[in-house]
Amino acid sequence: MLELCRVLNNRCIPWLVVLLAGLLLAWLASAQEQASRQSALVMTIDGSISPASSDYFQRGLEKADEQNAKLVILRLDTPGGLDASMRDMISAMLASDVPVAVYVAPAGARAASAGTYLLMASHVAAMAPSTHLGSATPVQMGGGGLPGAEDEAKEPEASDETPTQDEAEGEQQDEQASGDDKRRGETAMERKVLEDAVAYIRSLAERHDRNADWAERAVRDAVNLTAREALAQNVTDVVASDIEDLLAQIDGREVVMSGGNMTLETADLTLDRFDPDWRTELLSIIADPNVAYFLMIVGLYGLIFELMNPGALVPGTIGAICLLLALFAFQVLPINYAGLALVLLGLGLIIGEALMPSFGILGIGGIVAFVVGSVILMDDRNMAVSIPLIAGVALVASGLLLWVVLRFAGLRKRPPRTGEEEIIGAVAIALEDFDHQGHVRLRGERWNARTGEAVRKDQRLRVKGIDGLTVEVAPVDVDSDATTS
Structure with a gap:
């Protein structure tokens, strides 16, 4: 063996x-x-620019750098989004060692608002036919500027001195030379935001030798261009029907990188898809205004039910989780804090109506504040809470409030069930014959009794009052005014 x-x-x-x-x-x-294979990493953003989009884009750039990809293609279709997330994406794009081509696609897509800035910042700006870009005017979020901002915006008071004809002509010439017909903003805060955005988009366009004057108009006047018009006016670089057409057109093109110029070699690149994963999808769902709004409502009501029923644990646990998720979402959404305050005030008034019935005054005020606050909670058109959702929640809250009011109104009409008030008027049975003092059976208990008339054993007596452990009784047959218990 x-x-x-x-x-x-x-x-x-x-x-x-x-x-x-x-x-x-x-x-x-x-x-x-694998090392010799040259590839292009393809990412897709379809929707508003948010922290979830920024996180996804930056992770894609890191993956492209690790894989030594020759090009990153961002397939974009967006109505706009948050300025902070957009700037994070642009900063990562400009610092990337891998060139980035922003491709507005498919047909019918748009690169509006924040998408225009991303297109201007890209190393290759490409669009599919039947797409457009523009409307890059920044919109003030959060319910207005800082206190006193309106004071800065006030025009200087008119002077008592009348300018001479020469001075007036000089001022008119200065205005024409400086281009004061451009949109400047009505308040000091608007002017600050607008001028900052203009300087930002011009610097991005000039970096890649694109039409900076049109980019400024997109910010000041919210103008738009189609794909063909953008190519003709040197706003974009390529109009491509698909990604393969894009790679063929930009092969040999020279782009400006952070370390100098680079010549693209895209003829034989293979496409490597990097689609949004579950983490990006989850963050996008939580950051959806309707979901965040619903989480806030569930969280608040969960905590209310837990406080009304201490020890229940389930509503308190669910409410705390939902409220924390809602607070996370509100950190990444364009919140109007006046709207949020009105929503919280409305919920507080509704709770006050349930705990301290005011016959509808607190409740009606709470519903009004809740609905108005919900409407203005998200003050961005692309990130607004759905009106049907607001109406549905308001109807549920109104129904709950009506039920509480009717319930309390019914309870006020019911006779007392406990305490001295419940004993007065009850019927007792005499346990013995007595004239002034004796004993009666009341609610299955033996009580001392006092009366001003003679009482026979087993006679029905009506309780007229209570003094400690002694009840004052009177015969039922002579108590004509007493009601039956």
Whole structure:
């Protein structure tokens, strides 16, 4: 047996060595082929620019750098989004060692507002036919500027001195020379935001030798261009029907990178898709205004039910989780804080109506504040709470409030169930004959009784009052004014 094992080992060892060597060579060949294979990483953003979009884009750039990708293609269709997220994406794009081509697609897509800035910042600005860009005017979020901002915006008071004709002509010439017909903003805060946006988009356009004057008009006047018009006015670089057409057109093109100029070699690139993963989808869902609004409502009501029923745990746990998720979402949404304050005030008044009934005054005020606050909670047109959702929540809250009011009104009409008030008027049975003091059975208990008339055993008596452990009674048949218990 030992001899047989020795023979088998002597014959198998050479074959095992050959097999391992073959696997090693195959692995090395595969690794070399993978290293020599040139690819382009394709990402997709379809929707508003948010922190979830920024996180997804920056992770894509990191992956492209790790894989030594030759190009990153961002397939974009957006109505706009948050300024902070857009600037984070642009900063990462400008610092990237891998060139980025922003491709507005498919047909019918748009790169509005924040999308225009991303297109201007890209190393290659491309659009599909039947797409457009523009409307890059910044919109003030959060319910207005800082206190006193309106004071800065006030025009200087008119002077008592009347300017001469020469001075008036000089001022008119200065205005024409400086281009004061451009949109400047009505308040000091608007002017600050607008001028900052103009300087930002002009710097991006000039970096890649694009039409900076049109980019400024897109910010000041919210103008738009179609794909063909943008190409004709040197706003974009390419109009491509698909990604393969895009790669063919930009092959050999020179782009401006952070470290200098680079010539693109895109003719034989293979496409490597990097679609949004579950993390990006989850963050996008939570940051949806309707979802955030619903989470806030569920969270507040969960905490209310927990406080009304201490120890229930389930509503309190669910409410705390939903409220924390809502607060996270509100940090990444364009919140109008006046609207949020009105929503919280409305919920507080509704709770006050339930705990301190005011016959509808607090409740009606709470519903009005809740609805008005919900309407203005998200003051961005592309990130607004759905009106049907607001109406549905308001109807549910109104129904709950009506039920509470009717319930309390019904309880006020019911006779007392506990305490001295409940005993007065009840019927007792005499346990013995007595004239002034004796004992009666009341609610299954033995009580001391006091009366001004003679009482027979087993006679029905009406309780007229209570003094400690003694009840004052009177015969039912002579108590004509008493009501039946």
